[in-house]
Amino acid sequence: MKQLNILVVEDERNILKVIKAYLEKEGYTIFTAEDGEKALEIFNNEEIHLIILDLMLPKLSGEKVCTTIRSKSNIPIIMLTAKVEEDNKIEGLSIGADDYVTKPFSPRELVSRVKALIRRSYNSSSPLAEKLVFNNGNLEIDINKMIVKKKKRNVELTSNEFKVLTALLTKPGQVFSREQLIEMAFGYEYEGFDRTIDTHIKNIRQKIEDDAKNPTYIITVYGVGYKFGGI
Structure with a gap:
């Protein structure tokens, strides 16, 4: 498959830099946004294949970003958040997230989840034509x-x-x-x-x-x- 573009939406810059570094090491092209409005702008103007989306964002919440994107696309979304309660996880999945990772997290685990979700969404037994x-x-x-x-x-x-x-x-x-x-x-x-x-x-x-x-x-x-x- 061609080069994959991942959008990472996270307002904590240190976490954003770590995620970006680990994913770039795996060969992905990374776009970043520190607020919900910027995330939607990038999504609407770039070819994005997967989104890592924090729930607690300035300007526009992660939940709102997720529901907006999901209304027009089935792109894989991984929720990233400090909310650990089960209800929060259920809410994230119910509005369209495909996976859910809580902070603090292992960057290696996040990379593994990204690979697994990409494999399920794009590579696993692909149809004969696009x-x-x-x-x-x-x-x-x-x-x-x-x-x-x-x-x-x-x-x-x-x-x-x-x-x-x-x-x-x-x-x-x-x-x-x-x-x-x-x-x-x-x-x-x-x-x-x-x-x-x-x-x-x-x-x-x-x-x-x-x-x-x-x-x-x-x-x-x-x-x-x-x-x-x-x-």
Whole structure:
């Protein structure tokens, strides 16, 4: 894959410098912002592949930055914060974050999480093409930009829904079990239940199918799992 750009949003300069140094050592190109408004400016003007986002920011909170970005993109987001309570973690994940790291943290651990999230989001069993079109343009999927369009209109999938859809797209027509989809979409360390896939599939169908009860794209193979059936 081409050079990856990471946006680090952190108002504590010492922490920002450490994160930047560790990630640059791994070969990533790093953009930095010390407040929420600057973060959105960079996101809107640069090709960013992953965001490390502190919650406690001046001018615009990390939560607001996250919800704003998530309303237009499925880009991977790692929340970085001193808030350690479980409710804060749940809130961060519920507004669209893909992972959550609390301060103080090990820079090595953060780098490992970045690599794992990038691998799950971009590299793991990638679809055959970057832009896919099905049913004479009824459904369009841009893998790199994480954009889905139904009848030329943007469809807002969550990050996890996009990962499940991308997993199915690696081999259209092949049947995947729930366990296989979990491993492909979320990795070995995923702690959810396999039936979570059913919820994601239901939500995806409601967004991309003309008739969710009689799907054209995501087909249930009873007793086995799911396959992508678009042509």
